[in-house]
Amino acid sequence: MNAILSQFQLQGAPLSCERYGSGHINETYLVKTDAPRDYILQKINNKIFKDVKGLMHNISSVTAYLYAQTPDPRRVLTLVKTMHGENYLHTEADEYFRLYEFITDSICLDKAETEEDFYQSAVAFGQFQNQLSAFPADTLNETIPNFHNTPDRYRQFHEALEKDVMNRAAACKAEIEFVLTHEEEAGVMVRLLSQGKLPLRVTHNDTKLNNVMLDAQTRAPLCVIDLDTVMPGLAGNDFGDSIRFGANTAAEDETDLSKVQFSLPLYTAYAKGFLSACGDTLTQLEKDTLPLGAKLMTLECGVRFLTDYLSGDTYFRIHREHHNLDRCRTQFKLVAEMEKYWDEMAKVITDLSK
Ligand code: ADP
Ligand code: GN1
Numbered sequence: 001m002n003a004i005l006s007q008f009q010l011q012g013a014p015l016s017c018e019r020y021g022s023g024h025i026n027e028t029y030l031v032k033t034d035a036p037r038d039y040i041l042q043k044i045n046n047k048i049f050k051d052v053k054g055l056m057h058n059i060s061s062v063t064a065y066l067y068a069q070t071p072d073p074r075r076v077l078t079l080v081k082t083m084h085g086e087n088y089l090h091t092e093a094d095e096y097f098r099l100y101e102f103i104t105d106s107i108c109l110d111k112a113e114t115e116e117d118f119y120q121s122a123v124a125f126g127q128f129q130n131q132l133s134a135f136p137a138d139t140l141n142e143t144i145p146n147f148h149n150t151p152d153r154y155r156q157f158h159e160a161l162e163k164d165v166m167n168r169a170a171a172c173k174a175e176i177e178f179v180l181t182h183e184e185e186a187g188v189m190v191r192l193l194s195q196g197k198l199p200l201r202v203t204h205n206d207t208k209l210n211n212v213m214l215d216a217q218t219r220a221p222l223c224v225i226d227l228d229t230v231m232p233g234l235a236g237n238d239f240g241d242s243i244r245f246g247a248n249t250a251a252e253d254e255t256d257l258s259k260v261q262f263s264l265p266l267y268t269a270y271a272k273g274f275l276s277a278c279g280d281t282l283t284q285l286e287k288d289t290l291p292l293g294a295k296l297m298t299l300e301c302g303v304r305f306l307t308d309y310l311s312g313d314t315y316f317r318i319h320r321e322h323h324n325l326d327r328c329r330t331q332f333k334l335v336a337e338m339e340k341y342w343d344e345m346a347k348v349i350t351d352l353s354k
């Protein structure tokens with residue numbers, strides 16, 4: 001990695017470069033230096049992000065826009081330029097790397113330790129969306145087309161099921177059945193969008209708790225990270241993806257499904273933070289469809305994990321056999337849990353919208 005790092009405008013000499021974080025797509029490394037400054041180096045997955053130039057254009061223009069509003073390097077992701085003044089490095093081996101300044105005195109959580117942590121992450125994502133409300137959406141590249149087009153995710157699922165290249169379909173009949181029984185509902189948000197009833201906004205699209213940094217001391221929100229999928233999208237999907245990941249009482253890949261439960265208190269804490277940070281921005285229908293956003297993002301993610309399992313695990317990085325099937329099962333368990341809590345989920349939003 002020294003050869004890679006030497007091509008960036010790094011302060012100090014690198015002391016170590018170790019794999020870091022728990023993302024499923026890119027390869028992330030923590031770079032420690034002998035200067036009082038650390039860095040995050042990432043190898044961008046260019047099999048998944050086919051237009052890296054377009055993706056990096058999105059990130060540099062969004063971060064510059066945010067920085068103009070909040071000129072504080074702990075509050076906005078900061079790209080470090082290459083020796084040639086570029087925002088990323090394209091190597092002769094056709095690999096892509098980018099370097100960020102490490103956000104100092106921060107924490108990043110895979111699981112909320114308290115309801116307050118989850119509330120603060122909601123404030124961060126709500127503020128992020130507000131700060132980008134006037135961003136010229138047409139200048140953003142669609143880094144992954146149809147990213148949260150749930151019916152299109154179903155199309156890909158049917159294709160994978162038909163091919164069944166790994167001969168795995170026979171062993172996951174219950175999961176396949178779950179997908180099929182939810183197919184009709186899966187298209188509701190996309191339909192409301194195409195009917196002009198829900199507005200397109202600039203959204204993050206990958207609002208996992210571990211994509212936000214909190215201050216290590218105060219635990220107040222600092223910075224939203226992982227901007228690969230910032231694109232036009234639905235506010236309800238950003239809300240929904242946070243709930244999918246953070247209102248689960250267990251990890252995304254827990255194999256003991258009895259531990260996977262939907263936490264109404266965590267959901268409520270997030271809804272409070274998100275609605276307060278969004279202020280007057282959201283329309284009534286956007287608010288009313290937040291629970292549906294949560295359910296459909298969870299369903300969609302489960303469908304994506306199952307599709308990848310059937311296709312031979314080519315998209316999400318796996319760490320064990322059947323990992324994607326395990327992940328898919330937690331998502332479907334959560335969807336079923338949300339169905340049990342449906343009235344309460346809606347009531348939380350109604351009460352907070354009064
Ligand atoms: P992925 O797309 O693989 O999820 P992320 O951009 O989310 O990659 O980075 C992975 C992890 O690295 C994050 O969850 C976070 O812990 C850490 N991280 C990323 N960027 C920074 C940063 N600028 N400062 C501190 N930690 C960071
Ligand atoms: C991926 O890169 P990461 O781990 O933050 C995925 C998300 C999924 C998530 C599931 C570009 O996010 O869409 O919701 O895994 N990112 C991409 O944990 O596909």
Ligand code: MG
Pocket residue numbers: 023210211226
């Ligand atoms: Mg991430």
